[in-house]
Amino acid sequence: MAQSAHTGHLLGGPGILVQDDRRMVSEVSDWFRHVGRDTLLRQEIDREYPTEYVYFLKSSGLLERSLVPSWLGDHQDGWTPYRVAGLSEHLAFHSFTHWLMWHVSSLSAVPVWGSQNTTVQNTYREQFRAGMLGAFGMSERGAGADWRNTATSVKRLADAYVANGGKDYTGNGNVSSLITTFARNADGGDRDYVLFRADSHRAGFRLVRNATPEQMYTSEFRLTDYPFGDDDIISTGGQAFADAVNTINIGKFNLATAATGLASRALVETFHHTSHRSIFGSTTAAFGQNRDALCRATLRLIGMKAFTSRCVDHMHAAGEDDNRYVVLNSIAKAKVTHDVTDVIHSLCDVISAKAFETDSAFRPVMKYAEYLPRLEGTKYVNLMQAVRAAPAFFDFARNTEPVPDAADDALEAPRYLLSQRKLGGLEKLAFSDHIPSKEALGHLPAVALFFDVVERLGATLFTGPLDQRDQRKVQAFGEIFATAVYGTVIAEYARTHPDDEVWASVFSLILQDLALTLVTSRQDFAEHRELAESVLTAIQSVHTEWPAGRILDHLEAAATRASGLL
Incomplete structure (x- = not known):
């Protein structure tokens, strides 16, 4: 299969997981294969409580191994943002219900490990060891x-x-x-x-x-x-309130990784079905409109996985003076979860009636994807929090270094993240300089235009804090800000994972998102009409050929790897 070593894993593989965590993922996959696809679908339809999964969590020690920091346990695994995010994506790929049971257990644990009460810490540790859900x-x-x-x-x-x-x-x-x-x-x-x-x-x-x-x-x-x-x-x-909110900032980020897990499953299910269904002398996967939809879905998923991967890097690197992850995670919850529903809707048009059949794994994926953007506040609540950092983000006169990819100490839980004590301060954050990414990727017209647009919007729209009472403007400007941050963070990832063909295509779609926001919110940008029109004109001039052959080759390989699940 012709694919870049840097982006191939994003097309469905465990991109967030560091190497040692793949053993844990393998155990999970083996268990789901043992239970069987038909059994899982029947239990979901019958609303049967998955008792055998509870037994698996106990016998495998998965809760302790993934949720208790190594410094509090007698095991080599333990809670890290990489392990939790990667396992979240993988569980959601297999089953939303089983993911949720593990995910809310992870939420219960986050504030406990920073507690001053060692007795309650010991209770959670021992109960997780015994297989108790949180x-x-x-x-x-x-x-x-x-x-x-x-x-x-x-x-x-x-x-x-x-x-x-x-x-x-x-x-x-x-x-x-x-x-x-x-x-x-x-x-x-x-x-x-x-x-x-x-x-x-x-x-x-x-x-x-x-x-x-x-x-x-x-x-x-x-x-x-x-x-x-x-x-x-x-x-x-006040510490209890801070701990509760920090749990949401840290733990509920994994609504986004669950969303990419669901989208990965929907994509593989769709390709598997359409590549085995022939009408008019051709597989339906080969139809022009279906090829286009499969390519769009895959490219959007690559962007989402690159963004969430960098979110985890920021969580791991967080410190007293660096809470950028709070902004990125809010955008992940607001944007990635919603974008996944759009991806799955587009794939539904490809897989067609199969999406609604009793024996279709696409059906529960489509249903439960709608839960994720609404399981924690609303899109507006998350955008309202994130956009507070807009003036700081668009202050391009900065020299903050970007956080590294999957750090060498990724197997050790960052103690600051589980013991931080303060809230707020988003307006004073220092974001990393976008110039290195702009220079490294500037030979790609879509990326060059993206950064040009972001700089122009920042210099015009985000020169000061927004009036939080103007909810419509917060929503519109929040969408623009979220897309600007989203693309900038993906560019950080792309700079260290080069693949011109893929990233040019990903950024062409990000530009389309910017254009759509400007068009649908034109009343809110009335005072900046000339800027908005010039941006739209520039975006329309960019055309990128998608690597359709590579994408379809990849999807075929991904479907083969998922044999026994489809």
């Missing part, structure tokens, strides 16, 4: 993404605490003894919170229902004078 009790229907107004409360008694209230949309809440729960302190002030461990098996805990009519259990539960002690406290006060 849960993250943050969401409340009444508060939505306004977490400061959470209604669940904790009151201190003489020798214990009691909690009252309830949580919604909490995966694994039906079985977990490790429900990391966010509440306000009933005896404190407006910004006094508690993060504690709840146990679904204790008195005072009532499971209300599964909030979704699916195989996955997304619980609604209520706490009524639920008792717990100091040994269950993870953090308190």
Whole structure:
């Protein structure tokens, strides 16, 4: 197969995983093959709780090996942003339900490892070792993404605490003894919170229902004078709020890696079906419109995987003065998850009626992809957070070095990421210089034009902070900013993973996205009409021939590797 050594893995392989993690992925693949595709599809249709998967998590030690940092365990594996992101993508490729059960367990763990309470840390470590699923009790229907107004409360008694209230949309809440729960302190002030461990098996805990009519259990539960002690406290006060938000900033980034896992599965399923279906004397994969859709989907997926890979690099490299990952992760949650739904919609037109059949793995992928952009706030909430950093990002007079790719110490969890204490400061971040990427890739017309457009937009639209009260402008400018960051970060990846043919095609699609945003938001850019029109004219002049032969060759190889799953 003719493909670049630098971009071949992005076309469906484990691009985020460092080498040692592939052993873990291999175990997961072997288990899914053992269970079998037909069984998995039947269980999903029947909404059968995947008990045998819980047994697998226990027997394989996957929860401890992937979620407990090595410095707290007696194992060589452990939590790292690379391992969690790579495993997230891989599990979602196989099954959304099974991914979700593991993913919410990962969320429950993130604030615990930075806790000052070693007793609660030991509880989580030992329970993960025993195969206990975790849960993250943050969401409340009444508060939505306004977490400061959470209604669940904790009151201190003489020798214990009691909690009252309830949580919604909490995966694994039906079985977990490790429900990391966010509440306000009933005896404190407006910004006094508690993060504690709840146990679904204790008195005072009532499971209300599964909030979704699916195989996955997304619980609604209520706490009524639920008792717990100091040994269950993870953090308190403003720190509890910071820990909860940092969990979302770090852990829920993997909605994006799950999205790319789903898109990878949809792409391989579509190619497998269309390359084996012949009408009018040809396979349907060879039809012009289908070849075009398969190429577009693959190129978009390459871009998304390159972006999320660099997001993980930024998480690994984070430090006291470098929280750029917060901005990148917000964009990943807002943009990548939505872009994946567009990719899957386009592939649905290719695979056609097969997408809806009982025995089609495309059907659950298509359904569950719609969940991901909406499982954590909304696209607008994430754009609103990210766009605060726009003036800093477009301050091109900077000399900050880009973070390295998959660092040599990638097998060790970055302690800062699991113990950071502050929020905010996005307006003061220093982003890495885009000039090296511009110079390295400037011979590609689409990349050169991308950076020209970004510089012009930055000098015109983002000269100061946006008025957050103007929601429509925040949305429109946030889309532009997200696409600018997205392309710039992909260019960082492309600079160290050269493949002119692929990156020229990826950036031609990014330019199309910029053009679409300018057209659909023209009212919000009325005062910059001349700039917008000149940008659109320039974008229309760029034409890139896609490497269709290479892409189809790759898809054929990917389908072969996935034999036994399709």
